[in-house]
Amino acid sequence: MLFTQCNNPVSENENTYLDIDKRANDLLQQMTLEEKIFLLGGYESDGMRSNGIERLGIPKLNMANGPHGLGGIDDATFFAGGVSFGATWNPELVEEVGKAIGAEARFADKHIMLGPCVNIHRLPIGGRNFESYSEDPFLTSKIGVAWIKGVQSMNVAACVKHYAGNEQEFERNGVNVEMDERTLREIHLPAFKAAVQEANTYTVMSAYNRFRGSYASENDYLLNKVLRDDFGFTGFVISDWDATHSCVPSALGGLDMEMPGPPMYFGDSLMIAVKNKEVSVQIIDQKVINILKIMIKLGILDDYSKMPKGEIGTDYHKMLSRKVTEQSVVLLKNACLPGQDNQILPLNKEKIKSIAILGPKAEEASLGGGGSSEVFAKDSISLIEGLRNKLGADVEITFLNGIDFTTEFPAIESKNLYTEIDGKEVNGLTGVYYNNVHLHGEPVLTRVDKDVNFDWGQGSPDPKVVKDGFSVRWSGKLKATKEGMYKIGINSNDGSKLFVNGKLFVHNWGNHGAKMRSAPLYMKTGETVDVMIEYFETGNSASMKFEWELQQKAKYNKEVLKLAEKADLVIIAAGLTKIFECEGFDRASMDLPGAQNEMIKDVSKVNPNTIVILTNGTPVTMIDWIDDIPAVLEAFYPGQEEGNALADILFGDVNPSGKLPVTFPKHYEDSPAYKFYPGENSQLTYSEGIYVGYRYYDTKNVEPLFPFGFGLSYTTFEYSNLKIDKKEIDKEDILNIELTVKNTGKVDGDEVVQLYIHDIESKVDRPEKELKGFKRVSL
Structure with missing residues (x-):
């Protein structure tokens, strides 16, 4: 195995750039000022399209969410959530998923996919964490770059989001985020930088929040100084929906397009500002050029109908969805039952005659948290369906939810x-x-x-x-x-x-x-x-x-105990839903909602042969029952193929190989950002600095429940023959690291080799370790 640490920006042919520049400028010269400004806003009658100029053959840009599938369209493939992409530690697979999402976008005549979401998991209760990949900037960068490359290879633009500092949903529309420059550059910007320099993302979405006093959509430092001057971004910046708060500051601050339409600020107000010489025509022209160049790159100013149409909901896309689920499920625990020599997993269906499936997450596929990222899946397989597909009539399967997740409340009188x-x-x-x-x-x-x-x-x-x-x-x-x-x-x-x-x-x-x-x-x-x-x-x-x-004290249906007592095996499907994990708000705590913790603990007493499967986008508290349950699988939000993939993992047809992309703390209070959340008076300071996630736990010797990068397997691996090709390096050098990985168990499996570094002579405080390389291998 070979690790090579080197980042090379994507480059394009210079002649292509010249052709694009000339075409864009030729179009610009034909446009009136009114048309130029019109192009910078959303279409009045549709919240997911920009304006076009029919006279010049400039079409409206059709946009769609989202990060793990094509939103707003029936029959789209619902891939696992973003955190699941992170748990695969497999950029090559994620790039294939990006191609599939791009193909489905092409089928639906979409030009821009509003993703990926590369905000860092700063809080274990972040309402939108499930959309993004990890607490680690390196892992987030690699997965995000892969997604963008895949989507854009299909002539569909990616829109990396939410730039920047949008790590919490509470007060996201106005909270002012403060952090020091080192924290910004080392933790929260690397994924955006990689999106620009390694993946050549065509568009960037500015966030809702304020940063150092200015809204992200008018933030000169973020949009002009960092994004364009430092990173070299040449695409265009789209505001998050209703995230524009000004005309002149946004125009001068680097925003190119206000969404949705009709624009509040980039319409008549901008025309007045130009006529009053508050905004120059040159600035308007540059915004138009930024947009036109991307249109040209996408081919939509040519005969777009001659491009491949794309396809949606295909068998291949289903296979990809299933593969992501298989590679993202993390085996957290796999112990032996008292008096037995073998671990409880994988299951042997020859020895099981009855299974009791309990809990609120078994009857429907866990398709993700709530908000703009939701996808309307053509087909989805629940855990119960997957197990019945796997076992047929040979095993008796009984089911009882046991937990009431209220989805509708009484009207306020x-x-x-x-x-x-x-x-x-x-x-x-x-x-x-x-x-x-x-x-x-x-x-x-x-x-x-x-x-x-x-x-x-x-x-x-x-x-x-x-x-x-x-x-x-x-x-x-x-x-x-x-x-x-x-x-x-x-x-x-x-x-x-x-x-x-x-x-x-x-x-x-x-x-x-x-x-x-x-x-x-x-x-x-x-x-x-x-x-x-x-x-x-x-x-x-x-x-x-x-x-x-x-809210009353949660209870569960005690009938679940009777079913559990009679069954050979109990599977509890627990976790979160979009009611509790959603864009627009953060979770109230890390606890499983309802009486799930109590039910798990009580079921384990009547039947120790119990497995817990968690489906959720953020860590949950397990400390009350983890010692009583022999096997725990963390499936995150596994997408539409959940049931089939989990059944294969449970019975050993697939060896679990996911690794945690986030730390699971024992308690919410253990997390580094806990005492700084949610800020005061709409002011939020990232006082934890660079010590986010495992950087904090490892450096401060705080023991988590499960560490970053953790994940068990049905087999074992041995590392040997570690070789480093240099003893001393300069900052521009490439360091090659080789090692041998051997499968020492009895079944095939995938291992994710992780490379961490520590600077022992740094002049500033550095974390105990920092991820700088990883490689998934099949053995």
Whole structure:
């Protein structure tokens, strides 16, 4: 095996660059100022397209989420979540996945895929961690580069996100992130730098948060100084949706395209700014050139119809999805039962006559957390289906969920809602209705709605309001009648946002069917908070519900114990869902929601022959039961082939080979960023510095539950003959490291060899170890 540590930027033929520059400039000369500015914004009637210039044959750019599959399209392949890509430690496989996603994007006539997500796992409760790859910048860089190369090889642009400092969802729309330059450059920027210099990403998405005082979409330091001057980025910068907050600062700060449309700032406001000489025509021209050059590279200004159409949901894509799952599942524990010599896994189906499958994650495939990254899978195989496919009628399979994950709460009653009319307090919320989707202009109706619990179907809220393309803003106060932790949700078709005391609390925006998003809020008896709900509807069905539930002590169905006691084997499918792990909010804790921990512990007492399979995107607390369970598999979010892949792993047809891309701490309080989260007064400082993840645990001698890079196998490996080709190196040298890896067990398996370094003579503090190379081998 050979490790070579060297980073070479991707280069393109200089003549190609000259041709592209000439074509882009020729088009620019034909455009009016109005057309140039028009090109810098989103299309008014579709939140996922940019404007085009039909007169000049410049098409709209069609965009789609997401990081682990083509969003918004039926029949797309739902690959495992981003954290699963990290757990494969296999850039070559991820590049193939990128090609498949690119092919599906081509099939759907999409020009830009909004991914990959390369933010660092700073917190074990990060609501969007499941989309990104790792706590380590080197591993994140390698996986992200592979994804981008794969997608862009299909003439589809990647859009690496979220640049930069978007490591938490709490207050993401306004929190100001502060970190020192070393932390920025060593931990949080390397994956973006690699995306530019190694993968030549065509677009970059600016984040929601502020960085050192300025919003990311207007941040001159991030977008101009670092991205363009330091990294050499030549593509264009797209704002995250509704993440633009200014006209002139954004134009001068390096933003090229405001999304979605119609633009709030890169439209009429930008035209006025140019005419007032606040923004030069040269700056506008450069933004247009940035966009046109990418269009030319993609071939969409040529006869795009002659390019291969692409394909979607193919058998090959299913195979790739299954392979990612097989290579990303991490075997965390595999012990012997008392009095037995063999580890519990792999299972021998000849010795098993009955299996009790318990828990909330068995009946449906675990397709990921919530938010913009969701994919509509053509086919998905649950754990139960996979086991039944594997075992047929030879083994009796029984199932009981045992855990109630409430997906819908009661509507908040009028008695808990208050607003003021003519100086008097009345029950309900004030609703202001607009005949547009942007909450702009003169309202057509203002009234007090006793509650917000509407299902208008394909009708209208009022004869004054249009049936399609309206928006509403409700405002008032919410009062708690009992003390406790409330889950407060908004369930809407299409988009909605909930603000509490003036701050965004739940984000459920976008064109989508009925979908609920919620977040926890602790309230005392009689406590009142200001609430505002924004809602829009574009067409077809319309509904909006403001709901809550007071959280009670979780219980599980004790019938699971009876099933467990009777079965030869128990498999508990536990974990998280998009209700608990979602864009827009962070998890409240590391604990498994509901009474899952209690159920696992109690089941292990009645049947020690119990296996736990976890499906989740972030670490969960296991300390209460890990010693009582002989085998634990961490499957993360395994994608649409979950059931088939897990069945093969359980019964030994596939040897588990995933390695943790994040540290699993024993307790949330052990994590390095715990005491700095979530910041104060919308100010967040990354005071842990470079000591993120294993860099902290190893250096500070804090023992985790499972360390970064950990993962067991059904076989064993032996390392020998380590050779390093230089005893001394300069900073520009390439260091070659060779070693021999031998499979010393009885079955085939994959090993991930990991190379770490430590600078023993550094003039500054360095972590105990830092990942600088890895290689997956099959033996």
